[in-house]
Amino acid sequence: MNAGRVLATSTSRNVVSEVTRDIVMRTSDMYELFELGRSVGLERQRNGSMEMLEAVVRACSDEQEHLAGALALAGGVFVATQNKHARRVCDALVRRQNGAGGPSMLRVWCELAPYIRLPNIHEVVAEAERMCDVSVLGNLAPFVSEQSVERVASAVHAASVDVLLRMEMGTASYEDAHRVVCAAAGVAQHLVDGTDRGLDRVWALVSDALASTHWASVCTSSDQIYEDVGRAGTEDYRRACTALVSYAQRQNSERADAMVNAVFALQPCLRYLPRSSVRVGRGREGAVLFYMDLLEHIAGQLTTRTVNALVMPLAVRYVQSVERDWFESAHALILSVLDAGHAKVAVWYARVVLALYPQRINMDLLDISFTAAIRALAHSSSPELSQSCIDLLIARIDECAASGVERGVRRRELLCVLASQVASVPLDLLSFVMTSVDEHVDCEPLWATRRDVVGHVQDTVLENAELERRPVLASWVWRMRARVDARL
16 A cells, blocks of 8 residues: 555554655655645545544644655645644744755645745745746746835746747747746736836836747647637736736826836837838747737827837838738727827828728728827817828829729728718818818719718718717708709
């Protein structure tokens, strides 16, 4: 009968005590002892012989030389049964334990950390750093103090950079990336409710750790662990990203600017990629994709200086990318920038989206993007620039004036986009836009196009217009519909 079976079934206190001491003395793998304690605890709890189980725990508490082994065995019993006596023994052994107990003890500390306060947690973290065990670091991260979490974050970040470099050399695995993501999620728990200014550095380190492993989320290889989750990532990834965004959104512009500058300093590719036409590795491109997605959610916290100097160069590089993920992220980032009131890029962006239509974007996306540019200008210090954007759109409509089915479809869609602007343009430009729509609708040879434009304004535009505009727009739509119906 093996020793584990004796501990689980014996009814003799002396036998249980002797076997416990012998196992603790002879077993060098601490996690094996922990698993043994867990299985013995479950078996004793199942057959109701808790008295013999306490004999195992008492033998552990009497151990003087092999404290780590005794703690591992007693810890397994406690985690399995939540026995109060086992808890007291574990607390006592933890206080007596010097150091981390060796590499094989690291996984045991991870199991105990959610239940027992570890006064030696910094020694355990140091051992995990020495062993480069990022999984242990992530598991222990939620239990270190806010003042000490930067040390753990730095170690996780170092591991992420190593994974990124090995990925570019073709030697990293998706499991490597996944371990870093799990560890980053553990560190990110400090950001959920944290307010200490020292956590700004932790935010930057966690952000770059996720960015450095983001290539695994966007990879399309059939053998990768992200196969069914794609860019959404794993649950750990989503939890970490939520913590990053919520923390950044709680900060003022000064701190948010400093945090973004910190991540640009950690990831040099964010600075040189926008100024280079050279295609870099998928790992660096994945990092840029992550940051575009992250910056999209915090653009409202940033000053115009940071947006113009750091954020927009990234979006400009990818705004016409042939890669779908990068293309979509770049446009989402610019829309977020415009929504935050940074209108300097509005006229340029209006030109870009008109050039991308219809090959890369459809009417709905054009409508959303163009309207965002107009709305940003309308609330800026230079609302008169809205006229330039409207002129660009009218010129594009006039280019489609020639006959032909395809040109007719494009003309109808562009007219609908023009009509949408009556809900967004500055009030002093409203009359000009309404007149332009009237003129183009009246000149439109196809009755179906005239009907669609009027229907679009009536069904969609009026709902989105401000209350002060609605009476004027309602009267205008009624008159336009009367003219269209009269030409049936």
